[in-house]
Amino acid sequence: MHINMLEAAVGAVASLAVPLAAVGLAHLPPRAPLLPMAETVGIAATVIDYPLPGEFLVEGRPATAPSAKVEIPAFRIMKRQVGLADYDLCVAEGACRPADARPSPRDVPVIGVSWLDAQAFAKWYSRGTGARWRLPTALEAAVAAGERFGGETFTAQADDPANPAVRWLRRYREEAAAKRPPDPEPKPFGHYGPNSMGIEDFGGNVWEWTSTCYERVTLAGDRKTAVSSTENCGVHVLEGRHRAYMSNFVRDGKSGGCAVGTPPENLGFRLVRDDADFPSVAWLDARLRGLFRQPSSQF
Amino acid sequence: MFTRRQALLGAAAATVLAGALPKLASAAPVTEAEIAALPREKVVLVKPPFVHAHEQVATSGPKVVEFTMPIEEKKVVIDDEGTEFQAMTFNGSMPGPMMVVHEGDYVELTLINPYTNTMPHNIDFHAATGALGGGALTLINPGEQVKLRFKATRTGTFVYHCAPEGAMIPWHVVSGMSGTIMVLPRDGLKNEKGEALRYDKIFYIGENDFYVPRDEEGNYKTYESHGESYADTVQVMRGLIPTHVVFNGAKGSLTGDNAMKSKVGETVLIVHSQANRDTRPHLIGGHGDYVWEEGKFANPPAKDLETWFIRGGSAGAALYTFLQPGIYAYVNHNLIEAVELGATAHFMVEGEWRDDLMKQVAAPGPITTN
Ligand SMILES: [Cu+2]
Numbered sequence: 194m195h196i197n198m199l200e201a202a203v204g205a206v207a208s209l210a211v212p213l214a215a216v217g218l219a220h221l222p223p224r225a226p227l228l229p230m231a232e233t234v235g236i237a238a239t240v241i242d243y244p245l246p247g248e249f250l251v252e253g254r255p256a257t258a259p260s261a262k263v264e265i266p267a268f269r270i271m272k273r274q275v276g277l278a279d280y281d282l283c284v285a286e287g288a289c290r291p292a293d294a295r296p297s298p299r300d301v302p303v304i305g306v307s308w309l310d311a312q313a314f315a316k317w318y319s320r321g322t323g324a325r326w327r328l329p330t331a332l333e334a335a336v337a338a339g340e341r342f343g344g345e346t347f348t349a350q351a352d353d354p355a356n357p358a359v360r361w362l363r364r365y366r367e368e369a370a371a372k373r374p375p376d377p378e379p380k381p382f383g384h385y386g387p388n389s390m391g392i393e394d395f396g397g398n399v400w401e402w403t404s405t406c407y408e409r410v411t412l413a414g415d416r417k418t419a420v421s422s423t424e425n426c427g428v429h430v431l432e433g434r435h436r437a438y439m440s441n442f443v444r445d446g447k448s449g450g451c452a453v454g455t456p457p458e459n460l461g462f463r464l465v466r467d468d469a470d471f472p473s474v475a476w477l478d479a480r481l482r483g484l485f486r487q488p489s490s491q492f
Numbered sequence: 493m494f495t496r497r498q499a500l501l502g503a504a505a506a507t508v509l510a511g512a513l514p515k516l517a518s519a520a521p522v523t524e525a526e527i528a529a530l531p532r533e534k535v536v537l538v539k540p541p542f543v544h545a546h547e548q549v550a551t552s553g554p555k556v557v558e559f560t561m562p563i564e565e566k567k568v569v570i571d572d573e574g575t576e577f578q579a580m581t582f583n584g585s586m587p588g589p590m591m592v593v594h595e596g597d598y599v600e601l602t603l604i605n606p607y608t609n610t611m612p613h614n615i616d617f618h619a620a621t622g623a624l625g626g627g628a629l630t631l632i633n634p635g636e637q638v639k640l641r642f643k644a645t646r647t648g649t650f651v652y653h654c655a656p657e658g659a660m661i662p663w664h665v666v667s668g669m670s671g672t673i674m675v676l677p678r679d680g681l682k683n684e685k686g687e688a689l690r691y692d693k694i695f696y697i698g699e700n701d702f703y704v705p706r707d708e709e710g711n712y713k714t715y716e717s718h719g720e721s722y723a724d725t726v727q728v729m730r731g732l733i734p735t736h737v738v739f740n741g742a743k744g745s746l747t748g749d750n751a752m753k754s755k756v757g758e759t760v761l762i763v764h765s766q767a768n769r770d771t772r773p774h775l776i777g778g779h780g781d782y783v784w785e786e787g788k789f790a791n792p793p794a795k796d797l798e799t800w801f802i803r804g805g806s807a808g809a810a811l812y813t814f815l816q817p818g819i820y821a822y823v824n825h826n827l828i829e830a831v832e833l834g835a836t837a838h839f840m841v842e843g844e845w846r847d848d849l850m851k852q853v854a855a856p857g858p859i860t861t862n
Contacts, residue, residue, distance in 0.1 A: 253855030358817035369748035
């Protein structure tokens with residue numbers, strides 16, 4: 194039950210259609226007061242052993258995601274997820290589309306937002322604050338989540354090369370066992386508490402969009418070296434209690450292509466602030482992509 | 493005037509009619525004393541999707557089969573958003589439990605409406621003859637019980653449902669009050685050639701269409717009692733668009749830990765019942781080897797169906813032997829109803845994979861350009 198190519202294709206088309214909202218920015222009247230800057234937490238440069246996002250095949254059969262030691266330069270990330278009140282300022286200015294979920298308590302993270310919505314907000318927020326804000330890469334999200342990093346909960350490994358159903362059945366059982374009652378009600382900031390780095394609410398009922406594209410990689414027999422890979426940026430990685438992959442336009446976790454039993458209750462995001470002394474996102478993306486040196490098909 | 497053609501048609505129709513008329517129905521009435529002399533069997537009903545133990549081929553003559561069903565009005569959760577619903581149930585389950593008898597048996601049902609309920613209820617058996625299917629003889633108030641006996645004269649899978657009166661009828665049915673009785677031929681199921689068909693397992697799926705009112709913000713409303721929910725619910729019902737289309741009373745009730753289990757080589761009989769609204773079951777990755785769409789075993793089964801049609805107010809039966817292991821989704825193939833409204837169940841099937849039936853010849857990878 195993974196992302197299918199039809200959905201991915203639809204995602205790609207949608208990604209062409211929707212950013213028109215962002216284009217509208219140019220017509221906004223100039224705004225005098227700068228928006229207040231969201232509180233951030235600085236994360237020191239580090240190296241993590243990281244289970245790579247995407248789907249992996251060895252000899253045509255699903256394989257466990259390989260882990261790689263990756264070096265992450267220092268970065269600053271929002272202490273809290275982007276809030277509904279802030280998001281609605283963007284909506285009021287016509288730079289963001291209203292979120293799908295509009296709970297009456299306002300002191301909650303914005304939910305019911307797609308990757309495209311998150312992009313539009315980042316652009317608007319950058320303009321309003323005079324800083325450069327962007328979605329974290331999946332790697333940065335993993336580092337910031339610290340001990341709350343979920344990553345891949347279930348192994349994709351084919352159990353019996355001659356019988357694909359063994360894996361399907363095992364996975365189905367694992368998913369059923371991991372199923373918990375859904376709790377989609379948005380919670381006030383701080384409900385799930387800070388992690389060891391002081392970052393609030395990671396791993397709660399809001400899964401967070403990242404800037405990392407979905408990728409399918411064929412590995413060599415060593416289960417490490419990439420033989421080929423196909424990148425699909427119509428689908429992005431979300432991190433939360435477990436990793437999820439969703440088409441860019443999806444706003445409801447239940448409708449997206451989540452691989453595990455209980456789909457994400459809610460989709461939201463937090464942003465990374467690029468300061469002059471921190472490396473650019475392009476540099477980071479290059480680092481991540483360097484893990485499989487292979488020309489990739491771009492959407 | 494009587495044309496030759498009409499005469500022929502008339503004769504043909506008469507022949508068909510005579511052939512179709514069950515022997516037992518056309519036979520002389522059996523006396524009360526004769527019925528009293530028949531052996532009796534008490535059956536304990538089980539919760540769907542399971543069905544009480546029964547013989548596929550009757551090993552003895554007709555008997556009186558006794559069933560007891562209490563009616564239970566209760567609040568249940570019908571989806572994964574925690575939507576609460578004021579349900580009315582036969583025996584506490586949606587659908588009501590399946591009863592199995594053989595043609596020529598007498599069904600003797602004790603229907604109980606406990607004091608704790610708030611409404612009168614009854615039961616209309618589509619398998620029964622006369623008195624609105626028994627509805628006219630079984631209307632009971634809270635604190636009452638009634639005993640009905642009817643002769644199972646026609647074979648097949650048949651809906652039963654509550655049918656109190658007027659506007660109460662559809663409301664009670666879409667609140668959960670329906671179930672199925674299966675009347676087997678005494679010599680069991682047969683294919684179109686009259687050869688015996690058997691099943692290793694039987695699964696019973698009741699499809700419910702629910703009509704849950706929403707508040708101004710679009711959230712489902714919950715009510716403290718059935719009475720309070722009535723007026724709003726009827727408004728939604730009259731729009732004819734259900735908010736939920738689910739199997740066995742709740743979205744996801746036949747998935748995960750409750751998925752139906754089978755094995756390669758095993759033959760399952762899937763009985764699908766819908767008391768109110770048309771539906772179209774489909775087993776994704778499988779078929780219906782033999783399907784009684786209308787559910788009536790006097791008609792030969794259709795073969796190799798991809799999807800079968802169950803008319804609202806009827807139950808059908810599909811026989812299938814699993815050939816390949818894996819997870820099968822059993823859906824209402826209006827896929828909007830399956831995925832968005834909830835009409836999806838799962839089969840977990842163990843066994844050996846057959847590459848000759850299906851194989852991924854080349855795994856997904858970059859598009860080759862040569
Ligand atoms: Cu009733």
